[in-house]
Amino acid sequence: xxxxxxxxxxxxxxxxxxxxxxxxxxxxxxxxxxxxxxxxxxxxxxxxxxxxxxxxxxxxxxxxxxxxxxxxxxxxxxxxxxxxxxxxxxxxxxxxxxxxxxxxxxxxxxxxxxxxxxxxxxxxxxxxxxxxxxxxxxxxxxxxxxxxxxxxxxxxxxxxxxxxxxxxxxxxxxxxxxxxxxxxxxxxxxxxxxxxxxxxxxxxxxxxxxxxxxxxxxxxxxxxxxxxxxxxxxxxxxxxxxxxxxxxxxxxxxxxxxxxxxxxxxxxxxxxxxxxxxxxxxxxxxxxxxxxxxxxxxxxxxxxxxxxxxxxxxxxxxxxxxxxxxxxxxxxxxxxxxxxxxxxxxxxxxxxxxxx
DNA sequence: GATTCGTGGGT
DNA sequence: TACCCAAGAAT
Numbered sequence: 481x482x483x484x485x486x487x488x489x490x491x492x493x494x495x496x497x498x499x500x501x502x503x504x505x506x507x508x509x510x511x512x513x514x515x516x517x518x519x520x521x522x523x524x525x526x527x528x529x530x531x532x533x534x535x536x537x538x539x540x541x542x543x544x545x546x547x548x549x550x551x552x553x554x555x556x557x558x559x560x561x562x563x564x565x566x567x568x569x570x571x572x573x574x575x576x577x578x579x580x581x582x583x584x585x586x587x588x589x590x591x592x593x594x595x596x597x598x599x600x601x602x603x604x605x606x607x608x609x610x611x612x613x614x615x616x617x618x619x620x621x622x623x624x625x626x627x628x629x630x631x632x633x634x635x636x637x638x639x640x641x642x643x644x645x646x647x648x649x650x651x652x653x654x655x656x657x658x659x660x661x662x663x664x665x666x667x668x669x670x671x672x673x674x675x676x677x678x679x680x681x682x683x684x685x686x687x688x689x690x691x692x693x694x695x696x697x698x699x700x701x702x703x704x705x706x707x708x709x710x711x712x713x714x715x716x717x718x719x720x721x722x723x724x725x726x727x728x729x730x731x732x733x734x735x736x737x738x739x740x741x742x743x744x745x746x747x748x749x750x751x752x753x754x755x756x757x758x759x760x761x762x763x764x765x766x767x768x769x770x771x772x773x774x775x776x777x778x779x780x781x782x783x784x785x786x787x788x789x790x791x792x793x794x795x796x797x798x799x800x801x802x803x804x805x806x807x808x809x810x811x812x813x814x815x816x817x818x819x820x821x822x823x824x825x826x827x828x829x830x831x832x833x834x835x836x
Numbered sequence: 837g838a839t840t841c842g843t844g845g846g847t
Numbered sequence: 848t849a850c851c852c853a854a855g856a857a858t
Contacts, residue, residue: 530854537844537853571842574857608856628854646837673854682852683847714839743841787841825843 492638492695494661494668500691501671504678508535509542511670518666520594521552523619524582527611528575535677541570552594555579556587564746564822573747573824577740578606596620618666625657626669630676636708637680640697644709680704718790721755722764723782724775725797725834728804732812734769735821743786748821750830751810755791765796769807773798782833784826791826795833 502514510526512518525545529538544566549555555563560580567576582605586594594615595601602612613624627635632645635652643651661668679686687699698704726734733750740746753759753767765775775796782793806812813821818831 527854532842532853532855534844534853569843571844572855574841575855578856606856610855614854626854629852630854670854677854745841785843787843788839 492659492692494659496691497671497675498661498664498667501667501674504674505670506535506674506678509539518619520596520615520619521555522546523615524552524594524607524611525555525579527614528579528582528606529570531575531611532572533570537570541567552583552586553592556583561822565820568747568822569825569828571825573745575606577746581605582607594619596622598622598624614669617669621666623660623662623665624669625653625660626665626672627653627656628673628676630673630680631656631669632708633682634672634676634680634692637685637698637704638692638696640701640703641707642709644711646711648708714788716785716789717757718792719755719757720759720761720792720794721753722759722761722767723750723752723793723795723830723834724765724768724770725750725778725795725831726770726773726800726804727797727815728800728802728812730802731815733815733818734800734806734810735813735818736769736810744824744826746822747824747827749824749827750795750834752793752830755789755793761794764794768796768798769810770798770800770804773800778834778836780833782826782829784829786826793826793830793833795830797834 510522526542529542549558563580564576585604598612598616601607601615610628613626616622616624617626632652635655639655641648679690685704687693687704693699698707735748736751738744738747738749751769768775775798778795778797784791
């Protein structure tokens, strides 16, 4: 099944990659200098932030977090709401909720230290197969098969692996495990990720500079850009909804905390209707947080793309009184302090439409 | 195994 | 413009 008589099987040398890495390693805020002992807290925090998130986007967030919460104990002792506010804009907010739970779990362990094995790490909230292996290897020098999106691309090209993702994951893991050295496993993992990020890129890989050019089966066949194979993805539907911008004459606006689970869980929102594909805009104000208001539809719309659907929100505005009580689950926030709230980007776009 | 879960930048 | 993609995890 896996035998490909037309593709020569070549020996892949971990050393060739490590030599390249020692010369070209990226300097990243969370990466310890050569010879220095990595801080498990910084390794963990960066790995959580980097899940499905670019290095560029993570940078400022990582710096802000370690400046404000220098240790896992400090993070564990922090107000959860402050952490959500600091995370706002980075996306995938369940990560922030798991971050809090994980910090508190670690702080409650003997010595307040992270587990130093892949298995122990895997049991922590928000730590899956990739992150557990990455922390074990990078922070604790454990030999572990680290497989992220970069490494999937590198490995499927190296072996010209025809199996489409995600079905290919178990085989990729075996192939990575087979070449992971006992010495410098953390550097090896980071080297493969650097390779995927800088040379073995999705488009126009720089094969001429690659330390693994010779053993790469896809390069030999000239098909490197076609890997990894992937299952076609579903079309993204369009959902619509309404948001309700209620302001008081003294400069307060009504906001609401979203349920802890689900989309934008635990974050602050401009009170909104559900978002559906068959939203009835004529009955939009049925979803308003307060009845009996003179809701007027504002010009323009807020558009935002989520992973699995496209969103278009129509904004309705009304004037409240200084004495208007906030409905259940809602609260008043000073307009000038709205930016400091745990507002996801989608909500900031809605606020921008409302404020003209 | 398939879905759900954000956001910004690159092409 | 309309995709694609990024140091994935939880359910």
